[in-house]
Amino acid sequence: MTVLDTPAWRHRTDAAPLLPDPEPYRLLGTPDAARLDPALLRALYGQLVRGRRFNQQATALTKQGRLAVYPSSTGQEACEVAAALSLQPQDWLFPSYRDTLAVIARGVDPVAALTLLRGDWHTGYDPRAERVAPLSTPLATQLPHAVGLAHAARLSGDDVVALALVGDGGTSEGDFHEALNFAAVWRAPVVFLVQNNGFAISVPLAKQTAAPTFAHKAVGYGMPGRLVDGNDVAAVHEVLTEAVDRARGGAGPTLVEAVTYRIDAHTNADDATRYRDDSEVAAWREHDPITLLERELTDRGLLDDALRRSAADEAETTAAALRARMNADPALDPMELFAHVYAEPTQQLRQQEAQLRAELEAEQQS
Amino acid sequence: MTVLDTPAWRHRTDAAPLLPDPEPYRLLGTPDAARLDPALLRALYGQLVRGRRFNQQATALTKQGRLAVYPSSTGQEACEVAAALSLQPQDWLFPSYRDTLAVIARGVDPVAALTLLRGDWHTGYDPRAERVAPLSTPLATQLPHAVGLAHAARLSGDDVVALALVGDGGTSEGDFHEALNFAAVWRAPVVFLVQNNGFAISVPLAKQTAAPTFAHKAVGYGMPGRLVDGNDVAAVHEVLTEAVDRARGGAGPTLVEAVTYRIDAHTNADDATRYRDDSEVAAWREHDPITLLERELTDRGLLDDALRRSAADEAETTAAALRARMNADPALDPMELFAHVYAEPTQQLRQQEAQLRAELEAEQQS
Amino acid sequence: MTTATRAADRTQAPARKPATMAQALNQALRDSLSADPAVHVLGEDVGALGGVFRITDGLAREFGEERCTDTPLAEAGILGTAVGMAMYGLRPVVEMQFDAFAYPSFEQLVSHVARMRNRTRGALPLPITIRIPYGGGIGGVEHHSDSSEAYYAHTPGLHVVTPATVADAYGLLRAAIASNDPVVFLEPKRLYWSKADWSPQAPSEVEPIGRAVIRRAGRTATLVTYGPSLPVCLEAAEAAKEEGWDLGVVDLRSLVPFDEETVAAAVRGTGRAVVVHESAGFGGAGAEIAARITERCFHYLEAPVLRVAGFDIPYPPPMLERHHLPGVDRILDAVGRLQWEEG
Amino acid sequence: MTTATRAADRTQAPARKPATMAQALNQALRDSLSADPAVHVLGEDVGALGGVFRITDGLAREFGEERCTDTPLAEAGILGTAVGMAMYGLRPVVEMQFDAFAYPSFEQLVSHVARMRNRTRGALPLPITIRIPYGGGIGGVEHHSDSSEAYYAHTPGLHVVTPATVADAYGLLRAAIASNDPVVFLEPKRLYWSKADWSPQAPSEVEPIGRAVIRRAGRTATLVTYGPSLPVCLEAAEAAKEEGWDLGVVDLRSLVPFDEETVAAAVRGTGRAVVVHESAGFGGAGAEIAARITERCFHYLEAPVLRVAGFDIPYPPPMLERHHLPGVDRILDAVGRLQWEEG
Numbered sequence A, B: 001m002t003v004l005d006t007p008a009w010r011h012r013t014d015a016a017p018l019l020p021d022p023e024p025y026r027l028l029g030t031p032d033a034a035r036l037d038p039a040l041l042r043a044l045y046g047q048l049v050r051g052r053r054f055n056q057q058a059t060a061l062t063k064q065g066r067l068a069v070y071p072s073s074t075g076q077e078a079c080e081v082a083a084a085l086s087l088q089p090q091d092w093l094f095p096s097y098r099d100t101l102a103v104i105a106r107g108v109d110p111v112a113a114l115t116l117l118r119g120d121w122h123t124g125y126d127p128r129a130e131r132v133a134p135l136s137t138p139l140a141t142q143l144p145h146a147v148g149l150a151h152a153a154r155l156s157g158d159d160v161v162a163l164a165l166v167g168d169g170g171t172s173e174g175d176f177h178e179a180l181n182f183a184a185v186w187r188a189p190v191v192f193l194v195q196n197n198g199f200a201i202s203v204p205l206a207k208q209t210a211a212p213t214f215a216h217k218a219v220g221y222g223m224p225g226r227l228v229d230g231n232d233v234a235a236v237h238e239v240l241t242e243a244v245d246r247a248r249g250g251a252g253p254t255l256v257e258a259v260t261y262r263i264d265a266h267t268n269a270d271d272a273t274r275y276r277d278d279s280e281v282a283a284w285r286e287h288d289p290i291t292l293l294e295r296e297l298t299d300r301g302l303l304d305d306a307l308r309r310s311a312a313d314e315a316e317t318t319a320a321a322l323r324a325r326m327n328a329d330p331a332l333d334p335m336e337l338f339a340h341v342y343a344e345p346t347q348q349l350r351q352q353e354a355q356l357r358a359e360l361e362a363e364q365q366s
Numbered sequence C, D: 001m002t003t004a005t006r007a008a009d010r011t012q013a014p015a016r017k018p019a020t021m022a023q024a025l026n027q028a029l030r031d032s033l034s035a036d037p038a039v040h041v042l043g044e045d046v047g048a049l050g051g052v053f054r055i056t057d058g059l060a061r062e063f064g065e066e067r068c069t070d071t072p073l074a075e076a077g078i079l080g081t082a083v084g085m086a087m088y089g090l091r092p093v094v095e096m097q098f099d100a101f102a103y104p105s106f107e108q109l110v111s112h113v114a115r116m117r118n119r120t121r122g123a124l125p126l127p128i129t130i131r132i133p134y135g136g137g138i139g140g141v142e143h144h145s146d147s148s149e150a151y152y153a154h155t156p157g158l159h160v161v162t163p164a165t166v167a168d169a170y171g172l173l174r175a176a177i178a179s180n181d182p183v184v185f186l187e188p189k190r191l192y193w194s195k196a197d198w199s200p201q202a203p204s205e206v207e208p209i210g211r212a213v214i215r216r217a218g219r220t221a222t223l224v225t226y227g228p229s230l231p232v233c234l235e236a237a238e239a240a241k242e243e244g245w246d247l248g249v250v251d252l253r254s255l256v257p258f259d260e261e262t263v264a265a266a267v268r269g270t271g272r273a274v275v276v277h278e279s280a281g282f283g284g285a286g287a288e289i290a291a292r293i294t295e296r297c298f299h300y301l302e303a304p305v306l307r308v309a310g311f312d313i314p315y316p317p318p319m320l321e322r323h324h325l326p327g328v329d330r331i332l333d334a335v336g337r338l339q340w341e342e343g
């Protein structure tokens, strides 16, 4: 044995296959798009239109005081929708706080998905039943969860992949790094999708990273990195599906960067004019995910009135239902505050519970 | 303006120049070694021999109860010495807990450098006077400090570079990631040296990372990565000096991985037989940093008896002085416990101080 | 400086105008940046945006991006680089965007910021101010309303300060930035928009950190509080008049250093005390305050020191937070339980 | 289960042999891994090395590397992946190598581990045990001797447990791993090598988390303590006999849930109490204990509840730690200050 045989001398992976093509991958409008299944394109279209409408409706609900806050994903619907549709039923989605659309595209009841942002509770759905983790507000903290879950599933011999979403800003957190490293070392069946929308609230990309692309981070963990046009829903769907399949096949994690843009302000409470120019927004409106797909559908003669109408109708139905249901006050029981802190409340919690109960009773009597 | 012009679409850096050569860079024993300055080689040799002897002496002192613990860098002396010698006087060194050798090679009094490990105080030297940060025990936490200091120096218009040391295990911490990212975004004049010695205590490289090399992490931050044979003191010195010069010239940070090996156990308290095979240690003994340099010196006719003797003498002098000084009990004043918590002690600390003083007086009287 | 001399100084001060706490904090940063070139502000969105609460509004424009810097999104990195900047002689003022988003920097805070001076025998003090908007009552979703003061107050080497008035917001922040020790500066979010007639105190008027203040003298019982709970306590004291109670209110302003003398003197005067804060009660700052009052005032106490605090639960969702936060009724209820009939 | 029935059970238990706390903890892990395939151990160096304190010795060999896994060196990653594993239905037992090296995982702990059950209305409980060797007295260099229990005890949603005896080390660790709530399991480093005659309790003998125990009945005053300070308190109680004092000693065993009844009953019996722990006193667990005793026992108290704790300083270097740690003299001194003559 010489040092050249010891693991520290030269790690074994070959770097080249892990490096991304620095040109974002596109499908729509390219000759390759011809092979795309019309049924898939129609499904994606319906979801995009519904998603756009949902963002508008939710933003409107903030103005009416029906949502505490809403971080719109307008402009990023392709990523949201493709993320949800690249998964099998048994797989898990790990959304960040901006990913309500992905959550509902996966099938979670919209009102349940909005519970956090409405403010009646922190999570409105059963993550195990939906195989969707709670929307994560502390940035990047959901990434190690996804790794751990995927690892546990693999240890259990189950066919489960986890897909975790994070923003460009979130990549700067230590948890991003630790999660990717654990995933690669454990070859966990997990896919990371960075939605690079150019901003972390007001902070532009150049102040967030000096990397050629986020996809170039992958090689540093020993996993492949892919770069994709995040507004090309077919491309994102294909890249994610490939990565999910790879994970499912036991080949380990993938890091995908989708280049996209946040058309709206950070949330309804944000004033984007303080930090970005309208001309940039206008440029991105020209590269709208719905328009890109409509062009493709039109070119292939798939965008008939029926499709347009059914998409619009479904979007309106969703919006109307949302409006109606969100306009009702949720049924809330303050005593629930003590119900889920532990399996059994401590003696101190029981005392505090009694105190609140007494207060509420006194309130009712007065 | 189109999306292709917006920063999110394609980040601007070219990845290729940032990628390391996956073959560790070597100088000693290669034709290139011919250009090395004999004076430098002699200086490095003296430091290596002294460093090796220092490690032995310090380990011996743990057995005599004169050091609380000692993490030996035997086998890694080339990295330690080259790190110190690549810096200018005004530069700063940020050592981790294993880097006592680098600290003394930079000129810090050995007893002061060992204060932490002796246990009389946490740091024994004035970091500002020495331009050496305290030895950092929480892994990777010193890396953002180095970035902040380098950034501050640059903001102040000063010609100061910071060199920060970390182990292979330390690269897994979130602080490693955050530090490299800040450094690249700020183009801070800082150099990161990963001493990849194959183990984090008992955990071998393969359980720490799946990356081709640690140097491949650099591209993910947008800085160059270099891989070097960490036992080739001339190569490490050259690579670090280039990186330091680059930083000094305003070109920003560099990540250097030095491949080396920890010949001794993790510390005197560790039992390395539990997790590694002697044959691996034997292989690395064949690639010893002192032997490699001696061969080069011999080939070039530089290793005469005078050099051998002066190196050995200096090493013995250092060791003897260390022994003598460490065998004396340090003068300790328990009241100092309260002296440096704040600029001014709080009222509560003054009370506690009075309590301890009274106890000590009572102790003396009894 | 005594209250009397301060009042005197103020007569010479420029005319006061209505200002919010947010404005006073902004002014304190501006004046600190002007006064000392070593002061640097850094954090997420502190530049062009002026911070999500606009506390750094205009500073990047006025002092340049190098003095007021948008950092990458990484709190350990922010605090860790601030440590390095302070090692080099700068005075970083760090903004954490919300209470719960300071947690990623906990190791840097506890293992380095709090200890560097001590570790280096005084050679390397770290004059870092860590501004953290904290507490609830603003309808924030989870992780946006934590009260984390107890974690910091228990960490030797940190000063922990929290203003409750517009004037203190300015004065304490200037003092924090001028301090040669690290200061965790907790800004009560829901008081950002509270208003008072105010003009920036002159440097000579700025009080050092570590003095509690009697906001209201009282004879029947003493409320001891800080930060976001001060207005609630003052309201409770007002309402208590109806019950015939004359409640005193002490505003601690700084948890570390803790002004035992002022608190003990006030409680000795009444023999009864209630400590009020909104963080979880168990192991909260109120425990220390109550224990210390008892140690210092035992023979003056007519009743045990009681605590009114948030419940021992994760911070509630917006629609339920009013049930969690200590309000006037809960405070008065505690006062009523102070064993008036002799126990 | 009462002390009487436990004693009875024990007569049927296998013969006891001398064992260290480290061995009992190792056995508890082994028995938990055997009993439930969902249990997984993970952390730094827990595999081939068996942990730096050898608590996981032999487990990787016996149960395979997938049940006892060496992780990359990243504490937030360890705890964060454990969250995901628990979401999937496993029962991770995490080892943090030393107290101060748990701080990088603070955000995961406070913002996720402590809240996941509550956040999801009970749908996603997280049965995670976080083992943390803590405290000083072993000559460790900085960051190796922190007592961090107050941070955890103040965080709603966590249980915080710390054994002080060999039998409790086994029993409480088994109960922690069996618990459906996250448990911060604090192992007093300097008791790892403490010995007792012991054999593993049968499952029926394992007490649930949350009960304090009277280690020594006493009539003159009560020492309330936990973890590493228990032996010191027992020694002090022994030494106190010389002064004619009959001191009781309560071992809390769990800070959360906090067994108020046992503590209050003991203190009511003596009218005097001293709380002892080694973490910094200010804002330490002792503040809560003292405040709560006072609330519950005010009219039984002859003197204020006093605290003997570590000083409010960063943990000292090895050569000075003996001056910092509460010792017998300091405890007896506090007992002497309990206003025996009437204050």
Ligand SMILES: Cc1ncc(C[n+]2csc(CCOP(=O)(O)OP(=O)(O)O)c2C)c(N)n1
Residues within 6 Å of the ligand: A098, A137, A138, A139, A166, A167, A168, A169, A170, A171, A197, A199, A200, A201, A262, A266, C044, C073, C097, C101, C104
């Ligand atoms: C740990 C943490 N720090 C700070 C915040 C506050 N914060 C919320 S969103 C946001 C920006 C996120 O940017 P990015 O990751 O790019 O996601 P995007 O908003 O663009 O979807 C910040 C700083 C947070 N939620 N968590």
Ligand SMILES: Cc1ncc(C[n+]2csc(CCOP(=O)(O)OP(=O)(O)O)c2C)c(N)n1
Residues within 6 Å of the ligand: B098, B137, B138, B139, B166, B167, B168, B169, B170, B171, B197, B199, B200, B201, B262, B266, D044, D073, D097, D101, D104
């Ligand atoms: C944050 C943190 N976690 C854990 C430890 C305990 N620890 C000390 S050294 C070490 C291994 C370090 O390995 P590496 O970074 O490769 O450095 P080396 O010991 O090989 O020089 C560990 C886990 C620590 N010091 N800090």
Ligand SMILES: [Mg+2]
Residues within 6 Å of the ligand: A167, A168, A169, A195, A196, A197, A198, A199, A200, A201
């Ligand atoms: Mg973004």
Ligand SMILES: [Mg+2]
Residues within 6 Å of the ligand: B167, B168, B169, B195, B196, B197, B198, B199, B200, B201
């Ligand atoms: Mg190593």
